């Protein structure tokens with residue numbers, strides 16, 4: 276690995292949130308400058324709440340510090356094969372925590388949930404979501420991989436990220452952009468997920484991991500060989516300098532990884 280990922284830690288989520296905001300808005304502004312929109316894929320779990328705290332806070336009024344939601348194209352890093360109003364739905368979580376709370380003057384994002392027609396056929400659901408990405412990121416034969424401006428990821432207590440789980444065969448997927456999983460060890464079992472090559476191809480990657488419940492897994496990921504082979508560790512290895520971890524002190528208690536600090 277060349278330059279290692281950045282690991283930022285803050286006393287609490289209250290101090291982390293403004294730094295996460297700066298990181299997301301810098302990716303937003305780079306996307307707008309580059310191609311006129313901001314293509315972001317978001318995760319479920321604990322991320323949407325922290326993201327909402329970051330983005331819905333009042334800013335300093337400068338254009339650099341203003342969310343331009345009208346330019347956002349929101350995709351899902353992973354999704355569970357459940358209806359969009361089901362308590363397990365990542366879409367529902369993101370909608371309730373963030374999308375529904377956006378004030379009208381900040382614009383309305385375009386949001387791309389899964390197609391619920393395919394709830395009973397998760398392979399087809401993954402194919403359809405991949406087709407959606409192809410249509411948004413150009414024809415697949417001219418673009419090897421979609422390049423998201425930003426991926427916002429979580430890290431489960433087993434080191435999973437998106438719906439890429441430790442030692443699962445999906446970690447070896449090279450061709451597909453979106454994969455189906457029917458045996459997720461964390462319920463619900465049927466899900467779709469971006470593949471590892473798509474994750475590591477993103478322009479920027481932000482992990483958000485907070486709370487003492489994450490400290491054992493972060494210690495493993497950053498300080499051990501086995502941890503580096505876990506899905507979140509593989510993102511660190513595959514995308515290194517593009518990866519930024521936003522953590523609180525409780526989550527990195529005991530991590531000896533050297534690149535610690537503030538954004």
Ligand SMILES: O=C1O[C@H](COP(=O)(O)O)[C@@H](O)[C@H](O)[C@H]1O
Nearest residue numbers: 318319320321322429430431437
């Ligand atoms: O199942 C999932 O879990 C991960 C991690 O969630 P967290 O609550 O530990 O942050 C999440 O990133 C993913 O989107 C979700 O489907």
